[in-house]
Each structure stands twice: as C-alpha cells, then as structure tokens.
Amino acid sequence: MTEKQQSLTVGRVAELVGVSVRTLHHWDTIDLVRPSGRSWSDYRLYDADDIARIHRVLVYREIGLPLAEIARILDDPEVDPREHLQRQRALLAERISRLTKAARAVDEMIKRTTPMNQDKNIKLSPEEQTRIFGTDWDPAWQDEARERWGDSEQWAQSVERTGHYSASDWKRVAEETAALDADLAEAMQRGVEPGSVEANALAERHRASISQHYDCTASMHVVLARMYTEDPRFTAHYDRRAEGLAAWLRTVIEESARTQGVDPETAGWE
Structure with missing residues (x-):
C-alpha cells in the first residue's frame, strides 16, 4: 500500500501540507478539518479526502477568508465541485494580480532608492505615486502625515533612516512586512488569544517593524494601534487580509503593552 492510500498521522500530514501540528489540532477542534480515523492508540489518522x-x-x-467562512463554503451541499474549483481559481487569480502589482511597486521604489538616485534626490510626484501604488493610493496621505508629525523627533528619524535605505533594505522591509501581515492573520484565524505568549511575541515583532523607521515605544505602539480601528484606511489594510484583523491586532498590542507596565487607556506619544 502506498503512502497516498494509507491513513496518515497528524505529524506526517503536517509535513506534507506545510502547516503545524498545532494548526491541524485547532482545525479538528473547530470542525474545519476532522481526521476520518483513529489508530488503536487513538492517534488522529487522515485519509486522502481529509488531505x-x-x-x-x-x-x-491564502486569499484571506476567515476560517468560519471557509468552513461554510466547504460544507455547503449546494456547492458544485467544479464551480467550487472555479471559484478558487478566480480568487487566486485576483490575489496574484494584486501581489504582482505590489511587487512592481516595490521594484520601482527599489530603483528610486539606489545610491545613484539618492544622490540626485529624486522624489515621486503625485502622478507617479498613483501609478506605482494604484488608484487606492492618495498622494495627500504623505502631506497629511508630514503635517501631523513633521515636527516630531520620530518623523526626523524616519526621514533619516529611510533616506539611507539601500535596495536590499527596501526589499527586506517589504518581505518582512508581507510575512508579518500573513502571520498575524494566520494567528488570529487559529484562535491565538491576546495576552498569550504567542500574541505578545507577535506584538513585539510588529513594534520592531515600526522601529526600523523610528524608535517606537510600547506606549507609542498603543497610540498607533488605536488608528487601526479608528481610521478606515488602516482598518481596510488589515481587514483585507482577514476580517476583524485590525481590531484583533489592536487588542494584541494593548495587552502586550500591559505586560510592560503601560496602561492602554492612558497611553500617550511618549
């Protein structure tokens, strides 16, 4: 009997599909993917249909649907298997298109932040910003940020640090940001509780990503997190990755700050 015909243990399935055993256990608990069998010693066993x-x-x-919505789609008896696959294909194509557009924007920014272009002090015009970032980008946002924080120490730090970024620095930042957003969405969908060790580690990872641009304290982090639910633009950014992610991330950041002696209710820009 081949491996494809056998019932596989949760550890082997985790290796095959590239997710953690903990994730598979969670999916079993919430009835998203339940193994069809059990071994004589009560280990979970997955068959070909389960996989x-x-x-x-x-x-x-991958396309950002919440786990509850995924379960509803998969368990709907009215869904035709072929239509189901076509829906998957269409959603993936849409995501690929968005990621390709984002990658091109990053490539353009890398070109413009090479040492040669930095020496020429080339800046993006509003038209160029719209062309690179798409029609959802509003060039006025940069002016809004400058008006709001232009006199702050953090703005000066950001200008200084990003002004000296190399092409590899920009590439690293883009890759780390995308990976962080994906990991945040996955953790929320997996049911990671704000205040837990894992959630606090994610909060610190998020704060570290901001601190690449300027020194971000735990108190400042809380202030920024408020915007994630109060400013529709931030909410849309996170909730496109997973519905409810903005609110969950704000809570994660606030609970992490508590462990560092910061009261989220009174936290200020300090």
Missing part, C-alpha cells in the same frame, strides 16, 4: 480538504482550506486561507 484534499486541507488543501482547499489552505487555498481559501
């Missing part, structure tokens, strides 16, 4: 369902979950999770 096929896991792959469908991964596709929908």
Whole structure:
C-alpha cells in the first residue's frame, strides 16, 4: 500500500501540507478539518479526502477568508465541485494580480532608492505615486502625515533612516512586512488569544517593524494601534487580509503593552 492510500498521522500530514501540528489540532477542534480515523492508540489518522480538504482550506486561507467562512463554503451541499474549483481559481487569480502589482511597486521604489538616485534626490510626484501604488493610493496621505508629525523627533528619524535605505533594505522591509501581515492573520484565524505568549511575541515583532523607521515605544505602539480601528484606511489594510484583523491586532498590542507596565487607556506619544 502506498503512502497516498494509507491513513496518515497528524505529524506526517503536517509535513506534507506545510502547516503545524498545532494548526491541524485547532482545525479538528473547530470542525474545519476532522481526521476520518483513529489508530488503536487513538492517534488522529487522515485519509486522502481529509488531505484534499486541507488543501482547499489552505487555498481559501491564502486569499484571506476567515476560517468560519471557509468552513461554510466547504460544507455547503449546494456547492458544485467544479464551480467550487472555479471559484478558487478566480480568487487566486485576483490575489496574484494584486501581489504582482505590489511587487512592481516595490521594484520601482527599489530603483528610486539606489545610491545613484539618492544622490540626485529624486522624489515621486503625485502622478507617479498613483501609478506605482494604484488608484487606492492618495498622494495627500504623505502631506497629511508630514503635517501631523513633521515636527516630531520620530518623523526626523524616519526621514533619516529611510533616506539611507539601500535596495536590499527596501526589499527586506517589504518581505518582512508581507510575512508579518500573513502571520498575524494566520494567528488570529487559529484562535491565538491576546495576552498569550504567542500574541505578545507577535506584538513585539510588529513594534520592531515600526522601529526600523523610528524608535517606537510600547506606549507609542498603543497610540498607533488605536488608528487601526479608528481610521478606515488602516482598518481596510488589515481587514483585507482577514476580517476583524485590525481590531484583533489592536487588542494584541494593548495587552502586550500591559505586560510592560503601560496602561492602554492612558497611553500617550511618549
């Protein structure tokens, strides 16, 4: 009997599909993917249909659907298998298009932040910003940020640090930001509780990403997190990755700050 025909343990399935054993256990608990069998010693055993369902979950999770919505789609008896696959394909194509556009924007920014271009002090015009970042980008946002924080120490730090970024620095920042957003969405969908060790580690990772541009204290982090739910632009940024992510991230940041002696209710820009 081949491995494809056998029932596989949770550890082997985790290796095959590229998710953690903990994630598979969580999906079992919430009835998203339940293994069809059990061994004589009560270990979970997954058959070919179970693994096929896991792959469908991964596709929908990749495009940012919440786990509850994924379960509803997969368990809907009215969904035709062919139409189901076509829906997956269309959603993936849409995501690929967005990521390709984002990658091109990063490539353009890398070109403009090479030492040669920095020496020429080239700045993006509003038209160029719109062309690079798409129609959702509003060039006025940069002016708004400058008006709001232009006199702050943090703005000066950001200008100084980003002004000296190399092409590899920009590439690293872009990759780390994308990976962080994906990990935040995955943690929320997996049910990671704000205030837990894992959630606090993610909060610190998020704060560290900001501190690449300027020194961000735990108190400042809380102030920024308020905007994630109060400013629709920030909310849209995170909730496009997973519905409710902005509110969850704000809570994660606030609970992490508590462990560092910061009261989220009174936190200020300090």
